[in-house]
Amino acid sequence: MEVDMDGSLSYPTPPINLKDTADKHSRSKPLNIEEEQYIRVFYENKLQEVCNNFHFPHKIQATALIYFKRFYVQWSVMEHHPKNIMLTCIYAACKIEENHVSAEELGKGISQDHQLILNNEMIVYQSLEFDLIVYAPYRSIDGFVDDMEEFCQAKDDQPHMLKALHETARMEVDKIMLTDAPLLFPPGQLALAALRSSNEVHQVIDFERYLRNILSRQSSAHTISELIESLNALDTWARRYQFPSEKDLKHINRKLKSCWGLGSHDESKKRDKKSKHKSKKSSNETQHVASLAES
Structure with missing residues (x-):
């Protein structure tokens, strides 16, 4: 606080710190x-x-x-x-x-x-709040495929077709696991969605009839339309999945490094340090050569 010439009190204007202003402007934006x-x-x-x-x-x-x-x-x-x-x-x-x-x-x-x-x-x-038990859809796929053998009363060629169905379903569920669907749907539905996608390729069974058969045996409170709606939603999750381009990743990685304080300023400091080290090394070598020449 300062006393002015007329006797009034006033607060001094804080000096402008150019460095802080520059830092504020150079501060990177967070990731969206x-x-x-x-x-x-x-x-x-x-x-x-x-x-x-x-x-x-x-x-x-x-x-x-x-x-x-x-x-x-x-x-x-x-x-x-x-x-x-x-x-x-x-x-x-x-x-x-x-x-x-x-x-x-x-x-x-x-x-x-x-x-x-x-x-x-x-x-x-x-x-994770120490809640560490995870139920994955892979065992559900195994169980459903075994159940399908009984359902379709597998003939001579069908065990081979079911094996192909099984393998493709595992690949499909690998894709689904990369989406956010595992946080929203139970593992049984993830498995059925993968099997349905696989069945569209291999055409092993009438899948809707199989779903009706499952619900009738389990006396489920869910209707066939509700189950199909869930499987359709899972298909949508899988279709919407998108892997970022290399260009996007480079841009995001630069922003991320800036957020962690590893921006271009740090990179330039590293380069300066390396160049100083090289110049010092070359200077020492020059002195060494000169001393050898004098001797």
């Missing part, structure tokens, strides 16, 4: 909803790749995916690096499904520091 979704989609695909490379069972892959999806229902990718969370989810899924792989082994297999996996383990469990 679509960009966050794209980066999650990218790492969900990476999660499947890692599980396939380690030859983990589908159950582990499905469990890790659900963990990853549920984690980012509560958190933003701008708060926790999705790569680290992805690896921690795989590690946690291996534990829960009793297919234990050490963090060191997992980190070594993908050239990542295993400590990052362990550092995020507790926050993943807390974000």
Whole structure:
């Protein structure tokens, strides 16, 4: 507070800090909803790749995916690096499904520091509220295919056709697992949607008649129209699934690095450091050559 010439009191005008103003203008914008979704989609695909490379069972892959999806229902990718969370989810899924792989082994297999996996383990469990049991649709597919054998009273060629139906359905459910549908629909319906899509390819059974047969045997409160509506909704989820382009990913990754304080300023500092190191090295070499010449 200052006293003016007329005796009145006033607050001094704070000096303008040009650096703060520049920082404010250079501060990057956060990711929007679509960009966050794209980066999650990218790492969900990476999660499947890692599980396939380690030859983990589908159950582990499905469990890790659900963990990853549920984690980012509560958190933003701008708060926790999705790569680290992805690896921690795989590690946690291996534990829960009793297919234990050490963090060191997992980190070594993908050239990542295993400590990052362990550092995020507790926050993943807390974000999942320690609700770690996951029911995946793969076992449901197995059960439905066995049931179909009895339903259609498999003839000589049908076991082979059912096997093809089974394999295609597993691939279809892999696609569905990458959408948000597993958070909204029970595993049995995910399995039926995958089997129906597979049956459209192989034409093994009258699928609607099979659905009616299931409902009649179970005395279900749901009608056939309600079940078909759910399966149609799942088909829509699968069709709407979109993987981001390489251009989009590069743009989003730059924004994400800026959010974490790893923007172009940091990159330029690294380059400056490297150039200084090179110039220092060349200077030392020049001095060494000169001393040799003098001697």
